[in-house]
Amino acid sequence: MSDSYDVNVALGPRSYHISVVSDQFDQFAETLETWMNNNPAFRNSVKEGNKTAFIVTDRNLSTLHTPKIENSLKTKGWKWETAVIESGEKSKSLAVISSLYDRLVELKADRQTVLIAVGGGVTGDAAGFVAATYVRGLPFVQVPTSLLAHVDSSVGGKVGVNHPQAKNLIGAFYQPLGVFIDTSTLETLPERDYRSGLAEIVKYGVILDSKFFQYLEQNIEALNQRSPDALRTVIARSCELKAEVVEQDEYERTGLRAILNYGHTFAHAFEALCGYGELMHGEAVSIGMVYASYLAEKLNLIPHSDTKRQIELLQALGLPVSLPEGTCLETDEIIDRMKLDKKTVGGKLRFVLPTCIGRVEVFKDISESLVREVLEELAQTKARNDDFQI
Numbered sequence: 001m002s003d004s005y006d007v008n009v010a011l012g013p014r015s016y017h018i019s020v021v022s023d024q025f026d027q028f029a030e031t032l033e034t035w036m037n038n039n040p041a042f043r044n045s046v047k048e049g050n051k052t053a054f055i056v057t058d059r060n061l062s063t064l065h066t067p068k069i070e071n072s073l074k075t076k077g078w079k080w081e082t083a084v085i086e087s088g089e090k091s092k093s094l095a096v097i098s099s100l101y102d103r104l105v106e107l108k109a110d111r112q113t114v115l116i117a118v119g120g121g122v123t124g125d126a127a128g129f130v131a132a133t134y135v136r137g138l139p140f141v142q143v144p145t146s147l148l149a150h151v152d153s154s155v156g157g158k159v160g161v162n163h164p165q166a167k168n169l170i171g172a173f174y175q176p177l178g179v180f181i182d183t184s185t186l187e188t189l190p191e192r193d194y195r196s197g198l199a200e201i202v203k204y205g206v207i208l209d210s211k212f213f214q215y216l217e218q219n220i221e222a223l224n225q226r227s228p229d230a231l232r233t234v235i236a237r238s239c240e241l242k243a244e245v246v247e248q249d250e251y252e253r254t255g256l257r258a259i260l261n262y263g264h265t266f267a268h269a270f271e272a273l274c275g276y277g278e279l280m281h282g283e284a285v286s287i288g289m290v291y292a293s294y295l296a297e298k299l300n301l302i303p304h305s306d307t308k309r310q311i312e313l314l315q316a317l318g319l320p321v322s323l324p325e326g327t328c329l330e331t332d333e334i335i336d337r338m339k340l341d342k343k344t345v346g347g348k349l350r351f352v353l354p355t356c357i358g359r360v361e362v363f364k365d366i367s368e369s370l371v372r373e374v375l376e377e378l379a380q381t382k383a384r385n386d387d388f389q390i
């Protein structure tokens with residue numbers, strides 16, 4: 001596999017490129033200008049030297065990688081302002097969005113001001129929502145810096161913020177002009193955040209690609225050591241798989257895109273109920289996939305061995321497979337929160353469940369009592385601290 005690659009997300013007039021490079025932040029402004037030159041709506045700005053940007057980044061990134069983006073813009077004659085939001089899930093809030101609108105008003109930003117998100121999924125989701133809504137749309141560029149953002153959140157155009165009751169309840173579909181992934185950012189990513197990203201990678205194997213799942217099983221050591229080769233392979237494959245799904249169902253209307261939500265019906269309820277930021281998104285997804293897989297077993301869709309393979313892989317990658325010790329969530333409350341999931345129709349829950357490793361389907365007629373059974377049985381295995389090793 002080469003040192004850099006390019007994944008095209010083919011969405012007609014909203015098509016864009018995901019550029020994956022290593023140690024090439026100095027190329028950022030040139031790449032941005034290429035994307036703008038290829039887009040009739042923005043090429044004049046570059047031609048006329050009207051090059052202004054609004055960078056949104058989080059506190060941690062503001063001293064780590066954001067200066068590299070700023071330096072690159074400087075060499076190409078760009079003017080920019082940088083807004084720093086606090087790190088962590090709590091920044092996915094309407095209060096933060098509102099403060100960013102205020103900054104844009106002060107700046108007198110217009111529809112040619114490029115909004116650049118530099119950070120993890122929180123920054124990308126929040127900044128993307130601002131880009132989607134300010135003056136009904138600013139050109140938006142993602143510079144993801146966490147593994148989770150490389151493989152998932154920067155691709156596909158889901159942007160938004162949390163409601164105190166439920167994750168991502170307020171948002172939009174808004175595709176970026178391009179995604180610039182420099183894998184060197186992973187060198188500074190804390191361990192827990194790195195592992196959180198691995199959960200979404202495992203998700204792609206379960207939902208779409210059994211060979212990829214097998215690759216992950218066979219490369220645990222390399223992934224745990226952040227081997228650049230293994231990382232390039234998994235980032236590339238994850239982006240390709242997500243792009244293929246998004247190309248076919250950009251707005252999650254046919255149901256296909258919903259498969260990217262495997263494990264999330266449980267995960268989002270856990271994240272909201274534990275308090276945003278207590279469980280990382282990827283950790284919640286890891287636990288949520290185990291719950292969903294166990295539900296699939298109860299419906300005789302898969303044998304236990306398929307759940308076991310997921311548990312073993314997730315654990316080998318240092319991910320949790322049950323809620324943390326001491327977590328005590330009421331089953332009724334979990335079900336209540338799950339009903340705020342965006343897949344819910346007419347008050348009825350829908351679940352993405354595996355039918356084997358590499359394939360999932362969306363199920364809509366699952367009895368609440370069965371879901372209750374899963375929640376209660378798995379809460380008890382946690383209490384026995386046996387990590388669901390049945």
Ligand SMILES: NC(=O)c1ccc[n+]([C@@H]2O[C@H](COP(=O)([O-])OP(=O)(O)OC[C@H]3O[C@@H](n4cnc5c(N)ncnc54)[C@H](O)[C@@H]3O)[C@@H](O)[C@H]2O)c1
Binds near residue numbers: 092147
């Ligand atoms: N839009 C989507 O399609 C989509 C997909 C998956 C997840 N998400 C959302 O993404 C969010 C989770 O993303 P996340 O895990 O990146 O969280 P995050 O943005 O909070 O980043 C995790 C932590 O890592 C730090 N960090 C990021 N990059 C770093 C780097 N290179 N070096 C040092 N520190 C770094 C951040 O400052 C933060 O403290 C959740 O809100 C989730 O709902 C969205």
Ligand SMILES: O=C(O)C(=O)C[C@@H](O)[C@H](O)[C@H](O)COP(=O)(O)O
Binds near residue numbers: 156167168200
């Ligand atoms: O891109 C998608 O579609 C996904 O579902 C990817 C998920 O990993 C991601 O967490 C997403 O933000 C969840 O979306 P939501 O619509 O369930 O809030």
Ligand SMILES: [Zn+2]
Binds near residue numbers: 152200264281285
């Ligand atoms: Zn997710």
